[in-house]
Amino acid sequence: MRSFFLALALLAAPAAHACSVAPGYRVPTTLELAAQADAIIVAQPFDQRTGANGEPEILFASLVILKGAPGREVKDDRIVAYAPGVLEPETAAARPSDPRELVRAHPEAYDGGCVRTTFHPKQWVVLFLKREGDDYRVISYPFARTAEDTALPDSRWLKAVREYIAIAALPPAARRARMEVRRDLLKARGDADSLAIAADIARELAGPRKPLREPLPPVK
Known part of the structure; x- marks a missing residue:
């Protein structure tokens, strides 16, 4: 999975610090992140410390x-994760x-730090x-959607993440067929969330993202 992540320079610190990326860096897609992640959780911040x-x-x-x-739902055996931020x-x-x-990361990622670092206690x-x-840490790639808000039980983002987790669990050779089937089924449903996720799957099927200097698609 490392082949799609080109060498990059990133300061994993609050957005007051600037970051830079190597020429040709491609922002990882949700499928790539789902395949790489050791764990994916819906979480709430509960404390802050000095790292x-x-x-x-x-x-x-x-x-x-x-x-x-x-x-x-988890009660006693929760995963505790760490991330730079306040x-x-x-x-x-x-x-x-x-x-x-x-597709696009949280707006704070574009303020100079390349990643989101500010969270509300109730988000x-x-x-x-x-x-x-022994720790879990949030994956930090510039402009990647690794720490985005959601709602339970099913926001648009959470629905999309569940789709890509299921796809990433398949052998690589079987993923394309699964995406084609899910794209068509979601398009047939016709509701706004399904259409948006179908369009995102279609982008995944179209091939690797262009280097970062190319604009990301607009919000629809």
Whole structure:
């Protein structure tokens, strides 16, 4: 799975720091992230601390585990995950994700830091995680949708993530056929969420994303 991630330079720190990416860097798609992640959860931030590098770090507790264990509500055996960032109780500062969006990252990623680092204590977020020793940490790629808001039980984003988790669980050779079937079924349903997810699957079927300098498709 590493072949689609070109070498990049990223400061995994709050957005006040600037980041840069290597020429030719391609933002990973949701399918690529779902295949790479060791766990995917719906989580809520519950604490903040100073990380080993001296930067602020947020702790998230899972509400639902989508990948890494059977999808279910979790009570006692929660996954705790870590990410660089700060908790901000003011809604204006901790902007929510666009509920219609499936492609572009949270607006804060475009403010200079390339990743989102500000969260409201009551936000529910879909997190794509990698295991690091005994910890889970949010995957950090510039402009990737690895920490986007959701609602339970089924926001548009959560529906899309579930689709890609199911596709990523298949052998690579079987994924294209599955995507073609799901694209057509979702288009036939005709509701706004299904059409948006079908269009995103069609983009996945069209091949790798263009390098970052190419514009991402507009919100529909």
